[in-house]
Amino acid sequence: MTSLSICNVGKQYQKGATTLENINLEIRSGEFLILVGPSGCGKSTLMNMIAGLESVSSGQILLNQQDITHAAPSQRDIAMVFQSYALYPNMNVYDNIAFGLQIRKWPKDEIDAEVQRVAKLLQIDHLLKRKPAQLSGGQQQRVAMGRALARRPKVYLFDEPLSNLDAKLRVEMRTEVKKLHQRLGTTIVYVTHDQIEAMTLADRIAVMKDGVIQQLGTPQEIYQQPNNLFVASFIGSPAMNFIPVTVQHTAQGRFVELKDQSGTCLQLALPAGLAVKTDQQLVLGLRPEAFSEVQPHKLSQAQVQQGEFLVEMTEPTGPDTLTLLRINGAEVTARVAPQANPQAGAKLPLMLDASQALFFDPVSGERLRALAQPAAA
């Protein structure tokens, strides 16, 4: 059982400039936790602090309830895989994997057995004699992982391990990492820029911005219930659509209007219990898949309606054609089946499924949550 707790951790490289602020993370044994966030938000800094390569300015790091905040990297039993692989160029693959074991004074035959085991696991046993410069990027990647696996550490840290690989190899290695995690049940903290990597690999995702964790949750939670505009826009590709709306009100209840340039106007009822006032400005968040070609069998569902929209531009991706609309002045992407044949400049009948609609406060960026649902009368 290996749990890693990061409690109120902060980092200041220079006085007054805060890089990380009050980071709190509980990483459970065997969990695959992914840190995502834009460049410079402090992901690598946090990883280096967990590894002991960077000092901790405030807070505590606990490994199995033991305080390791100020322990030397070698005493933490944590291994790390770097973006540049950081293989020792002067050593062959065997020695790269064996180095940490030699330092720890393992007996020779045990080292040998361990290197063989790891090499088999990662299918690099035929490369043991080669120098890193004689390996392809993918092979170097495997060796770097092998080096981390060899010590059987308690926690693995991966700092953008796949970002130097080409697109195809990246997808392959992604699957491999996932398999490895399932097979070995190791505890992993993994940094990536790539939100698809984050969605596919993670048990939980922590989205960071400017040194602060914006949201921590399962991939589904992060995707469907983002805490704020930043998380909503960061996760998902193409990004969520944000449409400015104004709260209106009739006898039937409160609603917002979606107006197309061609005059189409749809009315969207606000969820009950949403603490908003009439005339308040809101940002409506709708994923591209909320707009689709009309599927008659779904039209009977609540919150589903249809209308004709003017298409500004189309971007075929193969399975879907991303179709650009303009609603309330904002650019909106719809995910439409190619069969619907969207044409730029023409009107297209579309179906809007508002069941996953989100509302954000335009000033704070926070998502507005419906208060306790009133019991159906």
Added chain:
Amino acid sequence: MRNAALLSWQPRLGRLFIYATLIAVAALYLIPLWVVLLTSFKTSADIRSGNLLSLPDVWVLEGWIKAWGTACTGVSCDGIRGYFVNSTVMVLPAVALSTLLGALNGYVLSLWRFKGSELLFGLLLFGCFIPFQVILLPMAQTLGWLGLANSTAGLVLVHVIYGLCFTTLFYRNFYQALPQEIIKAARLDGAGFFTIFWRIVLPLSGPITMVTLIWQFTAIWNDFLFGVVFSAGDNQPMTVALNNLVNTTAGVKEYNVDMAAAVLAALPTLLVYAVAGKYFVRGLTAGAIKG
């Protein structure tokens, strides 16, 4: 047809011109060496009668033998043999120590940065630009305090200190290109400061070590000023002895002996360039990690 012929001729003509110029310039540069070598194999009579550039009438080793074993350098008349040994005994530890310390300095300054390490490097760099003459007096004073005045150890110390600026600069810039992450990985593997240095960083330093060794060897072997100021009598290096030999005139000037001694004094550095010169260029242009 004609055009094609012209096209292939023009670059060849250009080539020819370039080579001719290069050969002419090289010849011009080599004339002094030519004169020195020829003169060293001539007899005194031959030198007086003949042309500077002409071949010897008879090839003799007289000048070489005398320069090595019996020529007078000031009061003693044992040739430059002993001073050759002096220089060797002084150069080897001075080169080894300044190179090793430079590597360690460079390692710290580029891979184990600390507060003020850039400033320290700046100050060290400044040392490269201090003229030799400026430090003579303070250095003499210091050597006196340390009880190392006029000793080989003292001279070694001076060369190590003065050479450190250059060796540190070389290694620091070379190590700058090493990814910091390699050091991080090694630390996570449990390696300490010196283990990382010996097992990872130093084995990668081949090219720059060649450069530093050649640079330091040439500089220290050829040094005259420190040698003449900080050593005396039997401890003097080769360069000082050569000067004494040339300036000790009892009667007729023996140019063949002077020239032979000069070649002997220059031989080790010439040899180093001949054997390792290509590593010098290669090392200066090489990065730590082959791409």
